[in-house]
Amino acid sequence: MRTSFCKTLVGGAAALLACHSAWALLPIEHWTQDSGAQVWLVNSPTIPMVDVQLNFDAGSRRDPADQAGLASAAAMMASKGVKAQGSAPALDENAVGEAWADLGASFGAGASSDALTFSLRSLTDGSLLGRAADLAARQMAQPSYDDAVWQRERERWNAAIKEGNTRPAVVAGRAFNQAVFGSHPYGQRATEETLARISPAVMQQYLARSVDACRAKVTLVGALDKAQADALVKRLLAQVPATPKAQCAAPAEVPAVQPLAKADDIQIAFDSAQAQVLLGQPGIRRADPDFLAVLVGNHILGGGGFASRLMEEVREKRGLVYGVYSSFNPGLDAGAFQIGLQTRPDQAAEALKVTREVLSDFIAKGPTAEELRDAKDNLIGGFALRVDSNAKLLGNVTNIAWNGLPLDYLDHWTDRVEALSADDVRKAMARMVQPDKQVTVVLGAKP
Numbered sequence: 001m002r003t004s005f006c007k008t009l010v011g012g013a014a015a016l017l018a019c020h021s022a023w024a025l026l027p028i029e030h031w032t033q034d035s036g037a038q039v040w041l042v043n044s045p046t047i048p049m050v051d052v053q054l055n056f057d058a059g060s061r062r063d064p065a066d067q068a069g070l071a072s073a074a075a076m077m078a079s080k081g082v083k084a085q086g087s088a089p090a091l092d093e094n095a096v097g098e099a100w101a102d103l104g105a106s107f108g109a110g111a112s113s114d115a116l117t118f119s120l121r122s123l124t125d126g127s128l129l130g131r132a133a134d135l136a137a138r139q140m141a142q143p144s145y146d147d148a149v150w151q152r153e154r155e156r157w158n159a160a161i162k163e164g165n166t167r168p169a170v171v172a173g174r175a176f177n178q179a180v181f182g183s184h185p186y187g188q189r190a191t192e193e194t195l196a197r198i199s200p201a202v203m204q205q206y207l208a209r210s211v212d213a214c215r216a217k218v219t220l221v222g223a224l225d226k227a228q229a230d231a232l233v234k235r236l237l238a239q240v241p242a243t244p245k246a247q248c249a250a251p252a253e254v255p256a257v258q259p260l261a262k263a264d265d266i267q268i269a270f271d272s273a274q275a276q277v278l279l280g281q282p283g284i285r286r287a288d289p290d291f292l293a294v295l296v297g298n299h300i301l302g303g304g305g306f307a308s309r310l311m312e313e314v315r316e317k318r319g320l321v322y323g324v325y326s327s328f329n330p331g332l333d334a335g336a337f338q339i340g341l342q343t344r345p346d347q348a349a350e351a352l353k354v355t356r357e358v359l360s361d362f363i364a365k366g367p368t369a370e371e372l373r374d375a376k377d378n379l380i381g382g383f384a385l386r387v388d389s390n391a392k393l394l395g396n397v398t399n400i401a402w403n404g405l406p407l408d409y410l411d412h413w414t415d416r417v418e419a420l421s422a423d424d425v426r427k428a429m430a431r432m433v434q435p436d437k438q439v440t441v442v443l444g445a446k447p
Helices: 002-023 070-077 093-103 126-141 147-164 168-181 192-196 200-210 226-236 291-303 309-316 345-365 369-381 390-403 413-419 422-432
Strands: 029-032 038-043 049-056 106-111 116-123 217-222 264-268 275-282 323-328 336-343 439-443
Touching (some): 038 226, 038 390, 049 226, 049 390, 070 106, 070 116, 070 147, 070 200, 116 126, 126 226, 147 192, 147 200, 168 264, 168 275, 168 336, 168 439, 217 226, 217 390, 275 345, 291 309, 291 323, 291 345, 291 369, 291 413, 309 323, 309 345, 336 345, 345 422, 345 439, 369 413, 369 422
Parallel strands (some): 038 217
Antiparallel strands (some): 029 038, 049 116, 049 217, 106 116, 275 336, 275 439, 323 336
């Protein structure tokens, strides 16, 4: 079975690459099941396999503050064993791994800031896919959450936390997130203390309140038609709670990320060969209408690698840094806008000064015509690489589903980028970025 699966992947690679340019034009079908589960499907018949992602609004932003890490813990433990069910015996983590290997399929769970996610990849052969769906359904609904396994994994996690405390980039990043988000859940992080308050019983309670068919958002890309996809989703969700659609309540609102009222400069003493510098603030929601303008603006400012303005001004012209970048981390709420750089400790102050000057100038004036043209060419020219595999296309469809974007979003992506003017970019960046109200973290600089 494993050999057959590998041959299928290798044999389909050429066809996969040959057809990627047309994938943006494949229609996205969308419907709601009787359970309330919402489904998005791209029927991509080139390879006889399917990628599935099931998302629930149950990410770490919903962790209780004193149990930060709960969503990630519950997701991690989903692969560590399942309970017995009827005639099906319990499976420990080794047996679960062997079962997936025998199916030539894979299943995983993870938690981001916003979502609890389950992912399945399988060949679409009827018998194989059905068995894979049944095993995935058991892992979603009946993880064993074995206490001995959790104690072991918690100790590993605690060790990673302690090791992170010795890493300059980790320490600076933690301080930055805490200062940018304050008491908002986006700024929470797991600690030894919060992990100690998480038990298998707590994880089971989290699962019971978080995973319900009526709130599932399911995306599929692969060689399935609508009827087959609908049946697969029902099979995957067959064992999770199913509140009647009419009674399905949305999760409680999470307080919005608040803008910063003033600048905040944080100096952290740390014995390090390089100084770590981070500056930024709350940025943009993914569903914001200005997202593409901000994407282009950030590409020009510091997201375009060596072609970016920050890299040109701070590294190439002045040699002040080893590297410098800017990024946005959009989510259901405003994730962080961040500029990061590493430099010699004795150059940190000068590098920060020049970086702030470049940022302020860009926000005030926007991009030049040449910068805008280069950014558009780069982004539009690379669009095919965003959809050149089932997995990447699934990520794009999931983005559409999760953020309420139109079904034809991918079809018009390049046209919308091309239509942006320099003033569109300037206004969008100016709305999102306030250089005079930012957090600055400097770690390891010499006084």
